[in-house]
Amino acid sequence: xxxxxxxxxxxxxxxxxxxxxxxxxxxxxxxxxxxxxxxxxxxxxxxxxxxxxxxxxxxxxxxxxxxxxxxxxxxxxxxxxxxxxxxxxxxxxxxxxxxxxxxxxxx
Numbered sequence: 329x330x331x332x333x334x335x336x337x338x339x340x341x342x343x344x345x346x347x348x349x350x351x352x353x354x355x356x357x358x359x360x361x362x363x364x365x366x367x368x369x370x371x372x373x374x375x376x377x378x379x380x381x382x383x384x385x386x387x388x389x390x391x392x393x394x395x396x397x398x399x400x401x402x403x404x405x406x407x408x409x410x411x412x413x414x415x416x417x418x419x420x421x422x423x424x425x426x427x428x429x430x431x432x433x434x435x
Contacts, residue, residue: 329389329404331413332357334366337379341417344370344378347407348386357383369411378414 330350336342346366356363361383367375389407393400398415406413 329407330386331389331403331407332366332386333384334361334381335384336377337382338377339379339417341415342378343384343415344381345403345407345413345415347411354383354386357386366412370414374414 330348331345332348334344334346336344344366346369352363361381366381366383367378370378389400389404391401391404395403397418398413403413
């Protein structure tokens with residue numbers, strides 16, 4: 329199974345996996361991510377939370393493949409069942425651009 333992966337514009341580390349449309353060339357998606365209509369199967373609320381999709385890569389998913397942050401079988405199951413997989417940033421990820429909590433300023 330091939331999937332296309334899109335990066336969210338609203339939150340660092342948020343990615344959307346969707347089944348790849350193999351008749352659409354990757355170079356076309358790199359220029360205009362809306363060509364593949366990656367957000368077609370998700371709710372309006374999730375579309376707003378995700379923001380503008382940016383094509384990241386096309387990937388072949390197999391049971392033997394390892395992904396960095398999520399189990400590949402979870403992704404394959406979600407793509408087959410609901411038509412997409414949303415990868416959220418890991419909990420506790422500290423953004424270098426985040427404002428320091430009040431208690432740590434000036435420490």
